[in-house]
Amino acid sequence: MSLFYQPRNRRGEPLPPLRERLAAFRHIPPFLRMVWATKPSYAVAITALRVLSALLPVAMLWVGKELVDAIVANIGAAEPDWTTLGRWVVLELVLALAGEILGRIVGVLESVLGDLFSNAMSVRLMQHAATLDLLHFENPEFFDKMQRARRQTMARIGLMSGTMGMAQQAITVVTLLGSFAFYEPWLLLILVVSILPSFLGETAYAGIAYSFMFQWTAQRRELDYYRWVASEREPAKEVKLFGLSDHFTARYAELADAYVQENRRVANHRAATGSVLGGVSTLAYYGAVAVIVYQTVLGAYSLGTFVFLQGSFERSRNLISGILMGVSRLYEQGLQLRDLFDYLELRPEIVNVENPRPMPRPVRAGFVFDDVGFQYPDAEGWAVRHASFSIGPGERIALVGENGAGKTTLVKLLTRLYEPTEGRILLDGVDLREYDITELRRAVGVIFQDFFRYDLKARENIAIGRIEDRENLERVVDSAVKSLAAPVIKGLDEGYEQVLVRRFEGGADLSGGEWQKVALGRAYMRDAELLVLDEPTAALDARAEHEVFDRFSELTAGKMAVLISHRFSTVRMADRILVLDAGRIIEDGSHEALLDLNGRYAELFNLQAEGYR
Numbered sequence: 001m002s003l004f005y006q007p008r009n010r011r012g013e014p015l016p017p018l019r020e021r022l023a024a025f026r027h028i029p030p031f032l033r034m035v036w037a038t039k040p041s042y043a044v045a046i047t048a049l050r051v052l053s054a055l056l057p058v059a060m061l062w063v064g065k066e067l068v069d070a071i072v073a074n075i076g077a078a079e080p081d082w083t084t085l086g087r088w089v090v091l092e093l094v095l096a097l098a099g100e101i102l103g104r105i106v107g108v109l110e111s112v113l114g115d116l117f118s119n120a121m122s123v124r125l126m127q128h129a130a131t132l133d134l135l136h137f138e139n140p141e142f143f144d145k146m147q148r149a150r151r152q153t154m155a156r157i158g159l160m161s162g163t164m165g166m167a168q169q170a171i172t173v174v175t176l177l178g179s180f181a182f183y184e185p186w187l188l189l190i191l192v193v194s195i196l197p198s199f200l201g202e203t204a205y206a207g208i209a210y211s212f213m214f215q216w217t218a219q220r221r222e223l224d225y226y227r228w229v230a231s232e233r234e235p236a237k238e239v240k241l242f243g244l245s246d247h248f249t250a251r252y253a254e255l256a257d258a259y260v261q262e263n264r265r266v267a268n269h270r271a272a273t274g275s276v277l278g279g280v281s282t283l284a285y286y287g288a289v290a291v292i293v294y295q296t297v298l299g300a301y302s303l304g305t306f307v308f309l310q311g312s313f314e315r316s317r318n319l320i321s322g323i324l325m326g327v328s329r330l331y332e333q334g335l336q337l338r339d340l341f342d343y344l345e346l347r348p349e350i351v352n353v354e355n356p357r358p359m360p361r362p363v364r365a366g367f368v369f370d371d372v373g374f375q376y377p378d379a380e381g382w383a384v385r386h387a388s389f390s391i392g393p394g395e396r397i398a399l400v401g402e403n404g405a406g407k408t409t410l411v412k413l414l415t416r417l418y419e420p421t422e423g424r425i426l427l428d429g430v431d432l433r434e435y436d437i438t439e440l441r442r443a444v445g446v447i448f449q450d451f452f453r454y455d456l457k458a459r460e461n462i463a464i465g466r467i468e469d470r471e472n473l474e475r476v477v478d479s480a481v482k483s484l485a486a487p488v489i490k491g492l493d494e495g496y497e498q499v500l501v502r503r504f505e506g507g508a509d510l511s512g513g514e515w516q517k518v519a520l521g522r523a524y525m526r527d528a529e530l531l532v533l534d535e536p537t538a539a540l541d542a543r544a545e546h547e548v549f550d551r552f553s554e555l556t557a558g559k560m561a562v563l564i565s566h567r568f569s570t571v572r573m574a575d576r577i578l579v580l581d582a583g584r585i586i587e588d589g590s591h592e593a594l595l596d597l598n599g600r601y602a603e604l605f606n607l608q609a610e611g612y613r
Helices: 018-036 040-074 082-131 140-155 158-183 187-215 215-228 236-241 245-297 303-344 407-414 437-442 458-469 473-482 486-490 514-524 542-555 589-599 598-612
Strands: 367-374 383-392 396-400 422-427 444-447 530-535 561-565 575-583 584-589
Touching: 018 040, 018 158, 040 303, 082 158, 082 303, 140 215, 140 303, 158 303, 158 473, 187 245, 215 245, 215 396, 236 584, 245 303, 383 407, 383 422, 383 473, 383 584, 396 407, 396 589, 407 530, 407 561, 422 444, 444 514, 444 575, 458 473, 458 514, 473 486, 473 514, 486 514, 486 575, 514 530, 530 542, 575 598, 584 589, 584 598, 589 598
Parallel strands: 396 561, 396 575, 444 530, 530 561
Antiparallel strands: 367 383, 367 422, 575 584
16 A cells, blocks of 8 residues: 555546656756746846855854854853954844845845746747647647646746755755764764655655646636636626526536545645654654754763754754755656646647748639548548639639538638648649748638637727738728728727727627628738638628628629628629538539539528528
């Protein structure tokens, strides 16, 4: 039976053994280099000041020894040597003040360096996230990893301070051990006996604590979700209308209780085991004190030497114990640092080739899907299979099919948010992989049905489509006019400077249809060779939809356009319509041709038309 408690995850599975995570120590040096590189001048100053601070404890103990011996020598003297006594008192005061000042300065420097590092790492994590593929963000395991990485950025800055503190303590210990070697070398052995048990216990539980937190990452994210959905504005209407508050609260409470119970079992066992091991250490320490007292009474040591040895032994024990516990914490933090470096080591699969081609302007031959298939990682079925079609210059095509048929997946392949699992996509006869990704995406204006509502000003919400032109109000206004968002924005109290969404003070909210017009403005911000609208009018009424598509028809004249919609009144404006079923293109033609074919499109069209009769 193991001395140390082995926690289990929510499913009752044992957590990974300690030995599997020992490699985590390798992450500490690169982490410290990252902190050091944030502000080298601060790091150098902190190091120098800590070295000076490390020498002060021994100096103060020695001064204390001399002061005690001087006091003993002057007891009963007819004329006490006040000068000598005063000199030792003043020297001890100077050393104490120096230690206080150095500690304050180090604290300030480390606090500032910590803030600088935290900011720099937050920026780095955001920049790294921007390089990753869309598929990363659609993977729950990725979100677990990213959440742990974010926590390490905020929580691990103390690692630098702790490591520097351990180095300072080590220097102090070396000087103290020198005094033991001079007086009583056997005290070194007792030091080891008094410290080793606690160290072994804390080291073991460091791995257990990390394993526990690692295994419960997904559940803690689930807790955050229940807390959000039960208390935030976005879901508030449905939560109240359907009476969901008790349901989500109960699910939160159930999961939180399971987490707390397991965590409590670990903490209780750790406290009990630590008490036993700590008791062994305490007995060894007081055994050494008894020997020093015995030697002093026999006259082997002066009273000042007794004070020096007893103080040095206690200080050494505390320092070494602190260092060993620090190593234990270092080990635990090294385990957690692995999450940060695992995240930073993630690499995108969709990258530019060496010397990529610039985006052709204008496009001359258009896009060609050549037997394209796409399969999500770890999925058994195909999202898209054997897709072969073309989009010529100036041609407008529509994608039609039931939910999950693969329409949006084709758009993501077209914009290289996804890479084909099989087949290829050509642009002007060249594989899409040969083109510069940034230029390609800048040449495409896309608005998805689930567009994001940014808590920014109205003009910034439109400028998202071409963020480098966010200060170009003329272009923003022109895009708003094209998308029919201009009248909406004109009605706001502060016009284009009005903050949208009520998250911040003074923010204004819009209806779903008004937001959709703002989002459409983003597509018009781009000097796009291809416009893609994925259910762009889902929140619009019939009149607004008609106006939007009349305008869309005008503005896409001579440009390629892809339209995804379930409304056949919208679809019929396309030059060609592709009908998808289970990821395959089963029909391709104009509205009239597909009706004459009397296939799936005709069936869906007639079903929808029947609803208006």
